[in-house]
Amino acid sequence: MDFELPGENHPARKAVRAWFEANPRPSGRQLAEAGYVVPHWPKPWGLAADSELQLIIDQEMKRAGVTPPRNPVAVNNCAQSLLTHGTDAQRARFLWPALAGEQTWCMLFSEPSGGSDLGALRTVARRDGDHYVVKGHKIWTSLAHKAKVGVLVARTHPDLPKHKGLSQFLIDMDTPGIRIRPIIDMSGHENEYNEVFLDEVRIPADRLLGKEGEGWALSVTQLQTERVALSRPGAIWGHGPSARELVEGLAEIGALQDGALRDEAAQVYIEGEILRLLAYRSLSDRMNAQTPGPESAVHKMLAAPHGQRVVDLAKRAQGPRGMLAGEQPFPSQLLEGEDPYNDWDYAFWFSPAVTLGVGTQEILKNVVAERMLGLPREIDPTAQLPWSETKRKA
Amino acid sequence: MNFSLSEDHLLLRQSARSFLEKEISLSRVQVPGATVADASYEANWRKITAMGWQGLVVEEEFGGLGLGCIELAMILGEMGRTLAPSPFLGTLFGTWALQKGGSPEQKRAILPDVVAGKMILALAIAEADGSVDGPCREASAQRQGDRYVLTGVKSFVIDATAADWLIVAAQDVQAGRRAFFLVDAKQPGVQVELLPWRDVTRQVCDVRLSDAVGEPLAMADEALWPWLRDRLVFAQAVENTAGTQRVMEMTSDYARERVAFGKPIGTYQAIKHSLADMLGQAECSNVATLYAAWALSESDPRASIAAAMAKAYTSEAYVSAAHRSIQIFGAIGFTWEMINHLYYKRARANAELFGNARAHRERVIGMATARAA
Numbered sequence: 001m002d003f004e005l006p007g008e009n010h011p012a013r014k015a016v017r018a019w020f021e022a023n024p025r026p027s028g029r030q031l032a033e034a035g036y037v038v039p040h041w042p043k044p045w046g047l048a049a050d051s052e053l054q055l056i057i058d059q060e061m062k063r064a065g066v067t068p069p070r071n072p073v074a075v076n077n078c079a080q081s082l083l084t085h086g087t088d089a090q091r092a093r094f095l096w097p098a099l100a101g102e103q104t105w106c107m108l109f110s111e112p113s114g115g116s117d118l119g120a121l122r123t124v125a126r127r128d129g130d131h132y133v134v135k136g137h138k139i140w141t142s143l144a145h146k147a148k149v150g151v152l153v154a155r156t157h158p159d160l161p162k163h164k165g166l167s168q169f170l171i172d173m174d175t176p177g178i179r180i181r182p183i184i185d186m187s188g189h190e191n192e193y194n195e196v197f198l199d200e201v202r203i204p205a206d207r208l209l210g211k212e213g214e215g216w217a218l219s220v221t222q223l224q225t226e227r228v229a230l231s232r233p234g235a236i237w238g239h240g241p242s243a244r245e246l247v248e249g250l251a252e253i254g255a256l257q258d259g260a261l262r263d264e265a266a267q268v269y270i271e272g273e274i275l276r277l278l279a280y281r282s283l284s285d286r287m288n289a290q291t292p293g294p295e296s297a298v299h300k301m302l303a304a305p306h307g308q309r310v311v312d313l314a315k316r317a318q319g320p321r322g323m324l325a326g327e328q329p330f331p332s333q334l335l336e337g338e339d340p341y342n343d344w345d346y347a348f349w350f351s352p353a354v355t356l357g358v359g360t361q362e363i364l365k366n367v368v369a370e371r372m373l374g375l376p377r378e379i380d381p382t383a384q385l386p387w388s389e390t391k392r393k394a
Numbered sequence: 395m396n397f398s399l400s401e402d403h404l405l406l407r408q409s410a411r412s413f414l415e416k417e418i419s420l421s422r423v424q425v426p427g428a429t430v431a432d433a434s435y436e437a438n439w440r441k442i443t444a445m446g447w448q449g450l451v452v453e454e455e456f457g458g459l460g461l462g463c464i465e466l467a468m469i470l471g472e473m474g475r476t477l478a479p480s481p482f483l484g485t486l487f488g489t490w491a492l493q494k495g496g497s498p499e500q501k502r503a504i505l506p507d508v509v510a511g512k513m514i515l516a517l518a519i520a521e522a523d524g525s526v527d528g529p530c531r532e533a534s535a536q537r538q539g540d541r542y543v544l545t546g547v548k549s550f551v552i553d554a555t556a557a558d559w560l561i562v563a564a565q566d567v568q569a570g571r572r573a574f575f576l577v578d579a580k581q582p583g584v585q586v587e588l589l590p591w592r593d594v595t596r597q598v599c600d601v602r603l604s605d606a607v608g609e610p611l612a613m614a615d616e617a618l619w620p621w622l623r624d625r626l627v628f629a630q631a632v633e634n635t636a637g638t639q640r641v642m643e644m645t646s647d648y649a650r651e652r653v654a655f656g657k658p659i660g661t662y663q664a665i666k667h668s669l670a671d672m673l674g675q676a677e678c679s680n681v682a683t684l685y686a687a688w689a690l691s692e693s694d695p696r697a698s699i700a701a702a703m704a705k706a707y708t709s710e711a712y713v714s715a716a717h718r719s720i721q722i723f724g725a726i727g728f729t730w731e732m733i734n735h736l737y738y739k740r741a742r743a744n745a746e747l748f749g750n751a752r753a754h755r756e757r758v759i760g761m762a763t764a765r766a767a
Contacts, residue, residue, distance in 0.1 A: 001403065001464060002396045003688045244762075251763045266755035269762055270682075270703045277681045281397040302674045365670035366663065373646040373669055375660035 003277070006052050013056045020064035028069035028101035036061065037068055037099045038075060041083065045095060051280070069101020073143065077222040078105060078151045081168075085210035085218060094149060094170060106147035106173070108138040108196055109219060115140065116363045118153075119163040119216060120382065122391070123198060125154035132156070132169065132208070134177075134201040140357070144180050144194040147173045151222075152198075153215045158388040165387055166215030170207045177201035187349040188325075189340075223358065224296050233276050235307035237354055240341025241333065243272025246310050249330030249344075255317040264313055271306050278302070298372065301364040304354040311348040322348075399684070403468055410447075410472035417441045418478045423594050426730040430594045433479035435556065442480050443511030452489060456505035462691035463625070467632045467683065474633030475640045477595040477736055481514045483629065484553025484597075488515025490625050491561040495574055495613035504559060504576075516557035516579070517626075518548035518601050526623070526748055528572040528615060533564040533603060535575055535610075542566075542575060542610060544583075544603040550747060554579070554586045554599035562601070562608060563615070572615045575608030583607070593743035595736060624698050627705035627754065628686050630744050634708035635679040638715045641737050642672045645719040652724075659722070668718050675711035682707050699761045706754035712741035 006013060016036075023030060031037050032045070039049035039057050047053065061068060069075075079098050082091050097103040111121045123136020134154055144150070150171045157165030173180075179197040182190050210218055232238030241249075247256075247269050256262045282299050314329045315322045322345075328334060329344050341347045355361040369375045382390040399407075418441075422432040442448065447469050452458020459465075466486075473482060489508055492501060492515070507513035518533075519526050533546030544564050554560065557579045566573040577584065583606030591598040611618065646669050649660030659665050686704040689697040716738035720727040727734040745751060 001399050001684065001688055003685055004692075004694075247759070247762055256759065256763065262759055263752055263755055266706075266759035266762075270707050270755065270758055271678075273703060274678045274682045274707060277397070277685050278677065281681060298674060298677055301670065302678065362663070362667070365667040368670040368673055369646075369660070369666040372673060373642075373660075375646060375649060375666050375669065376658050378661055378663070 003280075006056050010052075010056060012053050013060065016056055016060040017063075020060055020066065024064065026066060028099075029096070031066070031068060032096060032099035032101075037101075038079075041080070045083075045099060055280075069099070071098055071101045071104055073107050073147075073151065074098035074103075074105040074149070077107060077225050080225060081209060081218050081222060085214065087206070089206065090170065090209070098149070103148040104143055104146045105149045105151060106141050106144045107222070108141055108144075108150045108152040108171075108198075109223075110138065110140045112137055112139050112195075116360055118219065119166070120387075120390075121153065121155065121166070123152075123154045124158065125152075125156050125167060125169065125203070127156070127205070128202075130205045132203045132205060134169075134171075134198045134203060136198050138196040138198070139193075140183070141180075141194045141196050142192065144173065144196050145182065149173065150178075150196075151209070152203075153219050155387065156212050156215075158391075159386045160213070161384050162382060162387040162390065163216040164213055166219070167212045168209040168215045168218045169203050170209055171201070171203050175201050175203070185350070186352065187346060189346070189350075232279060233272060234339075234341065235310040235354075236341040236347050236350060237307070237357070238303070239339050240347045241310065241314075241344060243269045243306075243310050245330075245333060246272075246314055249314060249333055250317055252330055252332060253317065261313070261317065268306070268309050268313055271302075272310070275299070275303055275306055295372075297359070297364050297367045300358065301361065301368055304361060307354050308351045311344065311351045314344050315348045397681075397684075399464075399468075403464060406465060407468040407472060410469045411475070413445060414472050414476045414478055418476050420477060420479075420595070420733060420736060423479075423736065424731050424733060428594060428730075430479070430588070430591065430597050433595055433597075435479050435481065435597065438478055438480040439482070439514075439556070440511075442478070442482055446509075446511075447482065448485055448489075448511060449509035451486065451493070452505050452509050453493060456493075456501060457509040458505065463628060463687040464684070464691050466629075467687045470629060470632045471636035474636035474740075477637070477740055479595040479597075481516075481553035481556040481597070484516035484551075484557060485514050486629065487517035487552065487622075487626060488557070488559065488561050491517050491574060491611070491618065491622055492576070494621055495561075495611035495618040496576065497612040500576055500609065500611065513558045514553065514556045515559050515561065516551050516554040516599075517622075518551040518554065518560050518562040518577075520548065520550045520747070522547065522549045524550065524746060524749075528563070528619070530563055530565040530572045533562065535564040535566050535573065535608060537566075537568050542608045544575060544577060544606045544608045546603055548601040548603070550589075551586075551599045551601050552747075553597050554601050555588050555597050557586075560584070560601065561611070562603070563619075564603075564608070566610075572619075574611040574613075574615065574618060576611060577603070577606055577608040581606055591743065593736075593739040595740060596743065598743075620698065623748070624690060624701040626748050628683070628690055628701045630748060631679070631683045631686060631701070631704035631708045634712040634741065634744055635676070635683045635704075637737055637740060638672070638676045638679050638708065638712045641712075641715045641719045641734075642669065642676050644733075645669060645672065645715075645722050648723055665722055668722060672715045672718055675715055679704075679708040679711045699758055702754045702757045702761070705749070706751045706758060709741075709745040709751040709754075713738075713745055716741040 035047040038046045039054045125132040125134045150173050152169045156167040177199045181195045183193040233242035234240040318329045449458035454460040535542045535544045560577040560579045562575045562577045583604050585602040587600045652659050682704040686700040689700040720734045
């Protein structure tokens with residue numbers, strides 16, 4: 001057992017640092033081709049990197065002031081499925097532009113009729129010659145307005161039980177029949193999330209990912225991968241300020257002189273440090289395991305409410321001034337970097353979302369209790385019935 | 395960088411688990427009205443010393459195994475898991491104090507006998523209000539010629555009843571500061587009173603000193619105490635973590651079996667979510683404690699903050715898990731015959747010894763902000 005992180009003289013670090021010195025302003029394509037976007041993937045896309053090398057690459061990229069291409073849905077969730085379930089043609093067409101950030105991806109999963117019960121989704125893909133024709137309504141789709149590629153889960157077999165009749169597709173977001181409408185969330189921000197209407201959208205049959213009926217298994221894997229990807233120290237899904245910045249900020253404004261607040265800050269700080277250690281462990285697990293397991297659900301279950309406590313304490317330290325729109329708690333921590341959650345005020349008003357998105361806290365607790373403690377699953381009375389029958393009843 | 399236990403560590407833990415499951419029984423303290431006198435202290439200690447665990451952290455030159463905090467955590471964790479009543483902890487604390495602070499002669503005189511299982515130690519550090527960081531108001535040491543004479547009271551001394559030697563913190567009157575003394579527990583000037591401590595799996599005592607002869611340890615308080623404190627609270631974190639894990643396991647076993655309204659109670663989300671929270675606390679306790687074990691074994695500069703974090707976090711996690719366990723078992727979990735209350739009492743007792751969670755959080759925030767500044 002060794003908790004020491006790789007040091008300054010680690011040979012791998014020297015090599016990575018040399019690359020960034022030779023390529024001080026790399027394009028997304030250069031980063032992708034160097035294997036630095038998904039280092040844990042096999043070659044040629046990644047470097048088959050272990051947790052240590054991945055951490056080094058993360059740190060050296062930050063040190064060089066380089067921001068990796070922003071394409072979270074591809075990089076963190078879905079693109080990995082092409083390695084295991086995609087065709088050669090799909091890999092050739094989609095992977096490099098995705099990793100290079102040239103084509104943004106989005107996930108067409110949740111629907112208005114229900115988010116947690118994803119398996120009950122109603123969007124239908126009907127086979128028509130060498131195409132599928134899709135009709136339905138998706139919601140909470142991050143980045144849909146910027147995306148070139150959508151990963152769609154839709155029902156191809158309405159007469160099978162709900163989890164068995166789903167399939168996944170890689171669709172072009174500019175296909176006729178797709179309409180995107182932004183959702184304005186309670187923070188007042190626009191364009192973080194969208195509704196997507198699919199009206200007789202024709203998809204070439206070779207855009208099917210995996211086989212018909214594999215949509216549920218693929219979706220579950222992709223969501224679990226996301227939970228691992230989210231295991232960074234930032235308060236908002238791993239992004240934005242962490243408990244360390246909170247304590248620095250509170251010290252800076254003198255708020256730690258208040259005994260009660262000081263104790264809460266210590267509590268949040270300790271939680272944050274422990275979650276960092278757990279995140280490193282998840283990283284190790286991710287390297288060792290082929291597919292992420294329920295441990296990633298534990299991390300998200302702990303990290304999401306922790307993040308809420310981080311931004312909550314910062315907000316409370318402001319007193320009534322904190323209720324002014326845009327008011328920041330800590331003068332020295334002002335809107336650095338491209339990460340929108342570095343804005344403490346925005347991060348606070350956004351924070352109710354972190355126990356909703358990517359599995360609500362309640363669903364995560366079910367997953368943890370059922371899969372890690374072996375508690376009995378609650379029987380879903382609709383799970384074994386043909387979906388078409390359950391829909392008629394509903 | 396590798397966040398997993400090695401095969402050797404896992405094997406060590408497994409062998410300790412098999413041994414304790416076979417050899418240690420709490421059935422006598424599960425009888426209503428049982429006291430610590432029923433906890434089979436001596437019999438358990440004979441079994442444990444036959445395994446040689448009392449020599450785990452003793453350096454090899456004194457016949458011990460010279461192992462570090464990770465290995466210790468494997469064994470001590472299993473004792474925390476089973477609540478195994480024995481003077482192991484007192485002896486461990488005394489061994490640490492003596493090995494770090496004692497002169498070569500003092501160590502040679504005592505440590506080989508500890509390893510041989512012939513000698514039990516205890517560490518007398520706390521004041522009546524539970525404070526351990528000094529100064530010492532309730533016990534003092536006067537130099538008389540080439541020896542010291544100690545008078546006063548030490549509180550909440552773990553395993554003092556069985557101890558042959560005590561390591562006592564007392565105010566050195568001439569020097570005007572706290573110091574540690576090696577005191578023969580069997581001399582007439584030492585009175586040990588076993589306290590009605592609620593955790594009946596552990597002997598906790600007051601020690602009264604009246605002109606008891608003591609020999610100072612070589613190392614000064616300011617060098618010895620920070621080193622020792624990190625290890626004492628780490629040892630508690632190890633017990634807390636293993637206890638939390640055990641409580642979670644037995645409660646989820648029960649929730650899978652106990653049926654109400656036609657279903658196992660673990661089917662209901664109210665129970666499920668409570669157990670998921672418990673699992674989260676167990677995971678956090680585990681990683682915090684292993685990190686502290688690693689930092690202590692490497693003498694890493696982060697060892698103090700790591701130990702304080704582990705103590706602060708695991709104290710409250712254990713109390714919370716043990717309380718939830720009583721709640722989920724329902725009324726049966728509230729009876730003396732069940733084991734739940736023994737874990738709850740151990741959790742509450744550990745949380746109050748050597749500084750409570752809040753006191754250690756105060757240390758953590760102090761260290762964290764000092765580092766940033």
